[in-house]
Amino acid sequence: MSEAPSPALETALAYHRAWTGHDFDLAMTYVADDIVCEAPSGRLEGAEAFRGFMEPFSQILTGSHVISAFGDDTTALLMYDTKTLPVKSAPGAECLTVRDGTIRHLHIIFNQAPFIAAQGAPSGS
Template identity: 70%
Template structure:
């Protein structure tokens, strides 16, 4: 993993360590009340809506490997691979904007294909 420290990267990594470490409540302390999150299911606005989106994922998470992390004063980019109950490898990336120590904007990109395949396999059996 490549890691360069910066104010936004410090917050992004703390957030990432918290949610991947099964401390979602701590992760939420880094999230602004008015967060805007662009994710594959669509636009998610506000901390409570974000909690409803991200919380269930953290419940099926069994592991995570941070591949790379970069940042500057207000933005950070993380790339990682996650292991979940239904899927052994689910790569993802996050672009985060941080202002006043809180994540105000988050764009999440992840490969849905492994989850779709796992659902199809469960349906077939």
């Protein structure tokens, strides 16, 4: 018999399924109003700023799969790979702090190299 996922991991996976499934309104139900997000572009504070950062990325997403996921009562760690319109593979990881079923802090590590390379590629590549 397998053990049930931790509370933080359940929230993190539900959030991930929502944004990668192009339901950003549902994804935002897992995000606290006062979320703090440490993103590759810098620190974001509040749900509105977070949505402004993350939703445009979700709109160019064509696929995603979770490579690994771990969690306990308050912290979850997801590693995943995404497919987007500009690049076929864009791996990332998120460390999420969850309280009362909402994400309070999110630290995103994202490989920007594939996007940088795609911007420099000649058209038709």
